Amino acid sequence: MARRFGGQFSPGGKPDGPGPVGAPATTLPPPLRGRARTTILMALSALPVVTAFAQDGALSLAGSLLAGALLFGGAALTREGLKAEAAWQARRIARRPALPRKVFGAVVTGCGVALAAASGFEPSLAAIVYGIVASALHVVSFGLDPMSDKGMEGVDAFQTERVARTIEEAERHLAAMQDAVRRARDREAETRVARLSARAREMFRAVEDDPRDLTAARRYLGVYLMGARDATVKFADLYVATRDAEAKAAYFNLLDELERGMNAKRETLLVSDRTDLDVEIEVLRDRLKADGLPTGD
Structure with missing residues (x-):
């Protein structure tokens, strides 16, 4: 989230000086790994929506709109999975995410690609293959969710x-x-x-x-x-x-x-x-x- 600029010479700002003794320096959180790729996926979800109105028939229109929604939803699930994975990695004791969001994101993305490649809601072998390949590439790109709890040796x-x-x-x-x-x-x-x-x-x-x-x-x-x-x-x-x-x-x-x-x-x-x-x-x-x-x- 964007932050307002402020400092010594900003309106309402205070002169820089030593803070309280022992105060830690304010640091920005590290960027979320894979965030840019999920942003690209969200942007690509607009393609079926843009082409939907050039389709013939109501079923083709609805299929393209649903494909765009699935692609966007898959990207959003993946981003939440990346956040959960980052939190899991940052801690020494952590439970695995209750919901494997990246796995679900891969499945939803594959369904969106398959639906976008199909003609309306009529499945075809090519569309199914495209969906499977998209899900596989998603797993290769983002990996799987943490599948185990992280604990300490010697602690029950x-x-x-x-x-x-x-x-x-x-x-x-x-x-x-x-x-x-x-x-x-x-x-x-x-x-x-x-x-x-x-x-x-x-x-x-x-x-x-x-x-x-x-x-x-x-x-x-x-x-x-x-x-x-x-x-x-x-x-x-x-x-x-x-x-x-x-x-x-x-x-x-x-x-x-x-x-x-x-x-x-x-x-x-x-x-x-x-x-x-x-x-x-x-x-x-x-x-x-x-x-x-x-x-x-």
Whole structure:
């Protein structure tokens, strides 16, 4: 989505300066892999629609229009599948997509090509072959959906499932916050929400590294993010109507408090992990000493 330009010399802009200590730099998300190809597929779906009105007969017209709709729908399914795959790859613990969107996109695209090649709704061997080839090329170009859950060795399936489910819910809260704050049309607010999201995802990674930390971090991943989502929705609705500076300042204070809390909780999780490591090292050293082996002490 396009973003308004802003900076030190823009209207309403503020001089550049150091931000809060420890604030991560705002980065743009990486471009979606394969997005350009799905855009081309969406553009190609207009061809059967353009040629539909040159067809003879109502059935040929309806067949061409339906072919264009199928091609566009196949491209849209594929793009959603690419987004789900990117989210799956970015996380260390993740469940496979419940709906194989890229596979369905290949099937729908093949049906659209077959219908476009047919004469109306009358199937022919050539049209069927074209559809099969189109589906095969779609799979070669975009690949298949992730077919397995991604977990961690040494972690039981129940813990992995709990972590994956909790982080999926937390990601939905972050996505809802980002969608809501865009309605406020305030670049600074969008930047602050993006910074909080980055901090939250750092906590996600810490929990994925050690699912035993889920219990300690669950309040931040659920209750607090849900409250932040609701506050963001109310702020956006109020600010777009009134441009209330006091409401904006109060909202930013809330984000600051959440960010500080997440930083503190993440540090606590890291200290706990370090303590666990030290305990494991000491236990191993005691065993080596008991066996009469040198430990270097």
